[in-house]
Amino acid sequence: MVTKPWQTLEWKKQRAVLIKDGKCAWYGGKAHLHVHHTYRTRETRKRLLKPITRQLIVEKMQAGDIPRIYKEYLSITCPHCGASVHLPKRGKYATWTCFRCQNALDLTQTPPTLTRELSFYLWRDAYQAFVEKYAPEIAARAAAAGVPPEPDYLDLGKDTILLCRRCHTAFNHGLVLCRRCHTAFNHGLMLCPRCRQHYKVPHRPTCFHCLPENVKRKVRALKSLNDALEGLE
Ligand SMILES: [Zn+2]
Ligand SMILES: [Zn+2]
Ligand SMILES: [Zn+2]
Ligand SMILES: [Zn+2]
Incomplete structure (x- = not known):
């Protein structure tokens, strides 16, 4: 029987450590946390491998190594x-x-x-067959071009975010969001955990309105300084 990553002891240990001090990346809650794989590296790899593969198809077809279309x-x-x-x-x-x-x-x-x-366009099956046949060549070119290697998905420190059960369910169902939250999501903003009214950037604990007065003053001062500097350009 094949053991799935999440059935291994190693996985369970890592998960326990992550969840112990973690909080939900979206709402900030600490209850019912899940480790959610984002597969960011895998997606990046896919995107970077495509032009490399396409280029190889061009070369192989021009050389007559694969049937000409x-x-x-x-x-x-x-x-x-x-x-x-x-x-x-x-x-x-x-x-x-x-x-x-x-x-x-x-x-x-x-x-x-x-x-x-x-025509260097290969249809799905032919493309897949090409990828398999020339896997070593594609891999060598990818490595030379600095494409990140396929990550070890047993390593929970990589390509994961913590989400509470509620957000995880929402995530897996494609997140139903109102227009305001959707825009915020697309801009990498999160709902402020304090007021649940305004949005915050990920590196701030709360939205601007919920910041302590002295921090607010500093942010305002920085902003006017920035505006003044921009006016000088
Ligand atoms: Zn004309
Ligand atoms: Zn959550
Ligand atoms: Zn909303
Ligand atoms: Zn707030």
Whole structure:
């Protein structure tokens, strides 16, 4: 039987340590905490590996190492202004009005050109097969480009946030948020745990309104200094 990461003793130990002094990343509560994997590194890897893989597909297809796939398209170049466009392949056109100079062209006189060239776009299964076949080459290029390695998801210190049961459920269900909270979420803001009215930046304990008076004064002073400095530029 395969042991799942969260069934291991190591996982349980780490989890206990994280939860002991932790609080919910969203609401700040300490009750019913969950360790939630964000898979940020995995997502970053996916994003960075894509262009590397695409480039390799181009090279392998040009070299003939994988079957060549062709695409065809009709294009027309305006003799008046030099603008050129691809035309949808289907459909017969008698005239074409140039989008740039608005001259109407008689396509029976100046027929569109049919171009046939390599298409480097592989469909899902073919793409997957390519990724598997050239895994070592992709990995070598990724390493050279500084793409982070697949993290060890047994290490709970990485790519995780703590969430209370309520927020965790909300997270897993895609978070139903009102427009105000949604905007705040997208801007990395959290609901102030003190007033539950205004929003706060993650590094501040509360929103501006809930800060002690002396801290508020400092923030205001900093802001006016900043404004003054900006005025000097
Ligand atoms: Zn034109
Ligand atoms: Zn929470
Ligand atoms: Zn809301
Ligand atoms: Zn507040």
